[in-house]
Amino acid sequence: MMQWIQLGYLLPLIIVGSGAILLMLLSPLERLSMERFSLFTFLILLLALGADFYHFGELFTSFPMQEIFSKMLIVDSYSVYFDALILSGALVTSLIGTHYFQIKRHFKKEFFSLFLFSVFGMMLLVHANELLTAFIALEIASLALYVMIGFQKIHDKRVEASYQYLVLGSISGAFFLLGTAFIYAGLGTTILGDIGKALDLLMGKDVSLIIIGATFILVTFLFKISAFPFQNWTIDVYDGSPLPVTAFMAATFKVAIFGFVLRLMLIDLDPIRDIWDTLFIVIILATLLYGTFLAIIQESLKRMLAASSIVHTGYLLIAFVSIGYAGESASSSIIYYLIAYFLSAMGAFGLISYIAADEHIRVTYEDFRGFAHVHPYMAAMLSIFMLSLAGIPSTIGFVGKFYIFTGAIEAGYTFLAVCGIIATFISIYYYFKLIALMYFYPACESEWDDVPSLRGITPITIGVIAIAVIWGGIGNTFIAYFPGVDFLIDTARLSYMSLFIK
Amino acid sequence: MSIGILSIIIFLPMVAAFILMVTPLPSRATRNVAFGVSLAIFALALYIYTHFELSGLIQFKEFYPWIKSYGISYSLGIDGFSLIILMLIATLIPSAYLLLWKNERSKSYWISMLFIQSGISGTLFSLDLFLFYFFWEAMLLPVFMIIGLFGSGNRVFSTLKITIYTIMGSLFMFVSILYLGVAHYYEFGMWSFALSDLVNITTIAREQKILLFFGFMLAFAIKIPLFPFHSWLLQTYSNSPTGGVFLLSSIMAKLGVYALVRFMIPLFPDLFVEFSFYFVALGIFGLVYFGIAAISQMNIKKMFAYSSASHLGFITAGVFALNLQGMMGSAFLIVAHAIATGGLFLLVGVMERHLGIRSLSALGGIAERAPWFTLFFAIMLFCTVGIPGTNGFVAELLIVLGIFHYNPYLGVLSALTVLVAASYMFWVFQKAILVKSDNNVSNMKDLSLHEILGLLPLAVLIIAMGVYPDFFLYKIEPSLQHYLIDILHVGVK
Numbered sequence: 001m002m003q004w005i006q007l008g009y010l011l012p013l014i015i016v017g018s019g020a021i022l023l024m025l026l027s028p029l030e031r032l033s034m035e036r037f038s039l040f041t042f043l044i045l046l047l048a049l050g051a052d053f054y055h056f057g058e059l060f061t062s063f064p065m066q067e068i069f070s071k072m073l074i075v076d077s078y079s080v081y082f083d084a085l086i087l088s089g090a091l092v093t094s095l096i097g098t099h100y101f102q103i104k105r106h107f108k109k110e111f112f113s114l115f116l117f118s119v120f121g122m123m124l125l126v127h128a129n130e131l132l133t134a135f136i137a138l139e140i141a142s143l144a145l146y147v148m149i150g151f152q153k154i155h156d157k158r159v160e161a162s163y164q165y166l167v168l169g170s171i172s173g174a175f176f177l178l179g180t181a182f183i184y185a186g187l188g189t190t191i192l193g194d195i196g197k198a199l200d201l202l203m204g205k206d207v208s209l210i211i212i213g214a215t216f217i218l219v220t221f222l223f224k225i226s227a228f229p230f231q232n233w234t235i236d237v238y239d240g241s242p243l244p245v246t247a248f249m250a251a252t253f254k255v256a257i258f259g260f261v262l263r264l265m266l267i268d269l270d271p272i273r274d275i276w277d278t279l280f281i282v283i284i285l286a287t288l289l290y291g292t293f294l295a296i297i298q299e300s301l302k303r304m305l306a307a308s309s310i311v312h313t314g315y316l317l318i319a320f321v322s323i324g325y326a327g328e329s330a331s332s333s334i335i336y337y338l339i340a341y342f343l344s345a346m347g348a349f350g351l352i353s354y355i356a357a358d359e360h361i362r363v364t365y366e367d368f369r370g371f372a373h374v375h376p377y378m379a380a381m382l383s384i385f386m387l388s389l390a391g392i393p394s395t396i397g398f399v400g401k402f403y404i405f406t407g408a409i410e411a412g413y414t415f416l417a418v419c420g421i422i423a424t425f426i427s428i429y430y431y432f433k434l435i436a437l438m439y440f441y442p443a444c445e446s447e448w449d450d451v452p453s454l455r456g457i458t459p460i461t462i463g464v465i466a467i468a469v470i471w472g473g474i475g476n477t478f479i480a481y482f483p484g485v486d487f488l489i490d491t492a493r494l495s496y497m498s499l500f501i502k
Numbered sequence: 503m504s505i506g507i508l509s510i511i512i513f514l515p516m517v518a519a520f521i522l523m524v525t526p527l528p529s530r531a532t533r534n535v536a537f538g539v540s541l542a543i544f545a546l547a548l549y550i551y552t553h554f555e556l557s558g559l560i561q562f563k564e565f566y567p568w569i570k571s572y573g574i575s576y577s578l579g580i581d582g583f584s585l586i587i588l589m590l591i592a593t594l595i596p597s598a599y600l601l602l603w604k605n606e607r608s609k610s611y612w613i614s615m616l617f618i619q620s621g622i623s624g625t626l627f628s629l630d631l632f633l634f635y636f637f638w639e640a641m642l643l644p645v646f647m648i649i650g651l652f653g654s655g656n657r658v659f660s661t662l663k664i665t666i667y668t669i670m671g672s673l674f675m676f677v678s679i680l681y682l683g684v685a686h687y688y689e690f691g692m693w694s695f696a697l698s699d700l701v702n703i704t705t706i707a708r709e710q711k712i713l714l715f716f717g718f719m720l721a722f723a724i725k726i727p728l729f730p731f732h733s734w735l736l737q738t739y740s741n742s743p744t745g746g747v748f749l750l751s752s753i754m755a756k757l758g759v760y761a762l763v764r765f766m767i768p769l770f771p772d773l774f775v776e777f778s779f780y781f782v783a784l785g786i787f788g789l790v791y792f793g794i795a796a797i798s799q800m801n802i803k804k805m806f807a808y809s810s811a812s813h814l815g816f817i818t819a820g821v822f823a824l825n826l827q828g829m830m831g832s833a834f835l836i837v838a839h840a841i842a843t844g845g846l847f848l849l850v851g852v853m854e855r856h857l858g859i860r861s862l863s864a865l866g867g868i869a870e871r872a873p874w875f876t877l878f879f880a881i882m883l884f885c886t887v888g889i890p891g892t893n894g895f896v897a898e899l900l901i902v903l904g905i906f907h908y909n910p911y912l913g914v915l916s917a918l919t920v921l922v923a924a925s926y927m928f929w930v931f932q933k934a935i936l937v938k939s940d941n942n943v944s945n946m947k948d949l950s951l952h953e954i955l956g957l958l959p960l961a962v963l964i965i966a967m968g969v970y971p972d973f974f975l976y977k978i979e980p981s982l983q984h985y986l987i988d989i990l991h992v993g994v995k
Contacts (some may be wrong), residue, residue: 017615251630392643393635393636414681417680428669432662432665486571
C-alpha cells in the first residue's frame with residue numbers, strides 16, 4: 001500500500017510516459033486525424049499538470065519506491081515546481097502549435113508521440129537523483145528533439161539543423177558520460193546527495209579527478225543552454241527548426257537543464273564550487289558580448305530571437321555564479337527569470353509562427369514594416385513580448401532582471417550586474433527596432449492578406465500569455481488570492497528550501 | 503482599499519487611455535475626452551494646492567505593499583517641490599491640448615498624450631525608488647510612440663536614439679537603486695526600497711557612494727539634459743511633433759531636476775555639497791555653451807531647443823548653489839521656463855503648420871498678418887529673456903543672487919551670460935516677426951479662439967508671477983528650507 005502512495009508522487013511522469021507510448025501505438029490508425037492527436041496530447045499534458053498540482057506548494061522530499069529504484073528518482077517541492085514549468089511549457093507549445101501543424105501538412109501523427117517523449121525526458125531530468133539517470137533523461141529528451149527538428153524532410157535547412165544538433169549534442173552528451181565516470185572513479189558513487197557527502201570527507205585531499213569530472217558535466221550544461229564557447233550551434237539550429245519546436249527548445253528545455261544543474265551545484269558540488277567562479281565570469285562576459293553582437297547583426301527575426309536567447313543565457317549565468325554567496329535569492333531569481341523568459345519567448349515565437357503563412361514565410365525585420373496598421377492587436381502583443389525581453393518596467397522581464405541583478409549585487413558581483421545592464425541597453429536596439437518598424441511605417445495592405453485573423457485557440461493562448469507577461473510585472477495582492485509576483489517568488493523559495501531536507 | 507487622490511491623478515488618464523484604445527470612438531471624441539480628463543486633473547490639483555499645509559513634510563501619503571518579499575511598496579506623497587511641478591503639469595497640459603485642438607487628427611496621438619501624463623504624475627509622486635524607476639521608464643514608451651508615429655524627418659532613427667540614450671542613463675540609476683536596496687538589507691536585515699528607509703544607510707564606503715551618486719546623476723543629467731549629455735537633444739526636438747517637443751522640454755526635463763532635488767539631496771547630502779561646485783560650474787558652462795549654439799542655429803525649432811537646454815543649465819546651477827535664493831530661483835525658473843518654452847514651442851508648431859518652414863531666413867513680417875500670435879510670442883520671449891515684470895526675471899534674479907552667495911566669481915559670470923539669451927532672442931523676434939522681408943508669409947493665419955484660450959492662462963501666469971512672486975513662493979519655501987537645513991545642514995542665508 002505504502003508503495004502505491006509513493007507511486008502517486010510519480011503520477012505526472014507516468015501519465016506523460018504512458019501517454020507517449022499510447023500515441024505511438026495509435027499513430028498508424030487511419031481513422032484518427034492530426035487534430036485528434038493534437039487534442040490527445042493536450043489532454044495528456046493537462047492531466048499530468050493536474051496530477052502535479054496536487055502536491056504543488058507543499059514542502060517535502062521523498063524517494064518513491066526506494067526498493068526498486070534505489071535513490072535514482074527524487075520527488076520534492078523543487079521537482080514538482082519544475083514539472084509544473086515544463087508541463088506548462090509543453091501545454092503552451094501544443095496550443096500554439098495547433099494552428100502551425102494544421103497549415104504545415106507534412107507533420108505526421110508520430111510527431112506528437114515524440115513530443116511527449118521529449119517532455120517525459122525533461123521531467124525525468126528534474127526528478128533524477130543520480131548522474132546516469134540524468135544522462136538517460138537528457139538523451140531521451142534530446143533524441144526526441146533531434147527528430148522533431150528534422151521532421152520536414154524535404155527542407156534542407158531542417159535536415160541540416162537536425163544533423164548539426166545531433167552530432168554536437170551527442171558529443172556533449174559523451175562529455176557528460178565521461179564526467180560521470182570520473183566522479184564515480186573518484187568517489188565511488190553517482191547518487192546525488194552521496195556525492196556531496198563523499199566530497200565533504202575528501203576535503204583537504206586531492207580532488208582533481210572530481211573537479212575534472214564535474215567540469216565535463218558543466219560542459220554539457222553550457223552546451224545545452226548555449227553559453228559561450230558552445231553557442232555556435234544555436235542560431236542555425238533554432239533557425240532551422242519549425243517555429244513551435246524552436247520555442248519549445250528555447251524556453252522549456254532550458255528550464256529542465258537548469259532544474260538538474262541547480263540541484264547538482266547547490267548540494268553536491270557545493271564544497272568545490274568556488275573554483276569555477278573566475279571561469280564563469282569569463283564565460284558570462286563572453287556570452288553577453290558575443291550574443292549581443294550576434295543579435296545586432298541579424299536580419300531575420302527568428303535568428304535575432306535565437307541570438308538573444310544566448311544573451312538571456314548570459315543573464316541566467318550571472319545568477320548562477322551568485323548562488324555561491326547569495327544562495328536563496330540567486331536560485332529563486334534563476335527560477336523566476338526562467339518563467340519570465342519562458343513566457344516572453346514563448347509568446348514571441350508563438351506569434352511569429354502564427355503569422356508565418358505557408359506561401360510567404362515572414363521572418364525578417366523588413367517583413368514587419370507597417371504591421372501594426374493592419375493587425376493592431378497582434379502588433380501590440382508582439383510589442384509586449386519585445387518589451388518584456390528587453391526588460392522594460394511593467395513586464396515580467398523587468399521583474400526577472402530586477403531579481404537577477406539584486407542577487408548579483410547581494411553576492412558582491414556588482415561588476416557583473418553592470419555588464420548585464422550594458423547588455424540590456426544594447427538589447428533595446430534590436431528589440432525596439434521591431435516595434436519601430438511595425439508602428440512607424442505605413443503598411444502595404446495587400447501583403448498581409450494571407451495572415452490569419454485572430455480566431456481559434458492559438459491567438460487566445462498568445463493573448464493569455466501577453467496578459468500574464470504584464471501581470472507578472474505589476475501583479476500583486478491587489479486581487480485577493482490571485483497569484484502575483486509575490487506568489488511566484490514564495491513558491492520558488494519553497495522549492496529551493498526542499499532541496500535541503502534530507 | 504481606498505484610493506487616494508494622488509492615485510486618481512496617476513491612473514485617471516491611463517484608464518481613460520485604455521478605454522479609448524478599445525472603443526471605436528472617432529479621434530475628435532478622443533480629443534474631447536482627453537481634454538476633459540486633463541481638466542479634471544487640474545481640478546484635483548487645485549484641491550491639493552488649497553489643502554496643502556505649509557510645512558516641509560510629505561503630505562497626501564498613500565501606502566500599499568506591492569512586492570512584499572523585497573519590501574517594495576506602492577507609496578506616494580508630495581512635498582512643496584513636487585506640488586509646484588504638479589501645478590505646472592495640471593495647467594500646462596490642458597493648455598497644450600487647446601493649442602493642438604484642430605491640427606492633431608489621429609486618435610493614437612491623444613492616447614499617447616494621456617499615457618505620458620500618467621507616467622509623469624507617477625514619477626512625481628513616488629516615494630519608493632523601485633516605483634519611481636518603474637514610472638520613470640514607463641513614461642518613456644509613449645514618448646517613443648509619439649515621436650515615432652507623428653514625428654518628421656528621420657524620426658525612426660531619432661526615436662531609437664533618444665530611447666537608447668535615456669534608457670542607458672536610467673539603467674545605471676537602476677543598478678544604483680539595487681545597490682542601495684542590498685546595502686539596506688545587509689545593514690538592517692530586511693529589504694526596503696523606500697526613500698525614507700534608504701537614507702538611513704550608513705555602511706556604504708565613500709568610493710561606492712561616489713559611484714552611486716554618479717549612477718543617479720547620469721540618468722538625471724541625460725533627462726535634463728546637462729552638458730555633455732545632450733547629444734540626443736537636437737535631433738529629437740527637431741524631429742518631434744509639437745506635442746512631443748512641448749512635453750519633453752517643458753515637463754520631462756523638469757522631472758530630471760525634480761528628481762535631482764527629491765532623491766539626490768536626501769540620499770547623498772554630503773556628496774551633494776562636496777560636488778556642488780562642479781555642477782554649478784557645469785550648469786553655467788551649459789548656459790553659455792547652449793546659448794552660443796543657439797545663436798548659430800538658423801532653424802527656429804533647433805534654436806529654441808538649445809535655448810531651452812541653456813536655461814536648464816541655469817536651473818541646475820541654482821539647485822546646486824546650496825542656498826535658499828538659488829533653490830527658490832530654480833523652482834521659479836522651472837515654472838517660468840516650462841510656461842515660456844512650452845508656449846514658444848507650441849507657437850512654433852502653429853507657425854510650422856501654416857508656413858511649413860522653420861528656417862529663420864525664410865521668415866519675416868509675421869507681425870502684420872498675425873497680431874495675436876505676435877503678442878503671445880512676445881510675452882513668452884520676454885519671459886525667457888528675463889524682462890522685469892515677468893516671472894523669468896524674478897527667477898533669474900534669485901538664481902544669480904544665490905550663485906553670488908555661493909561664489910562671487912561664478913555669480914558675475916552667470917549674471918553676464920543672461921545677456922547671451924537676450925541678444926539672440928531679440929534678434930529672432932526682430933528678424934522673424936517684426937521686420938518685413940521679401941519672403942512670402944501670406945499663408946500665416948492668426949491664432950484661432952482655441953489657441954488664444956490655451957495661451958491666455960500661460961500669459962497671465964507669466965505676468966502674475968512676475969508682478970507678485972510671493973504669492974507663489976510661500977507654498978514651497980518650507981520644503982526647500984527643509985532640504986537645506988535638515989538634510990544638507992546648510993543654513994539659510
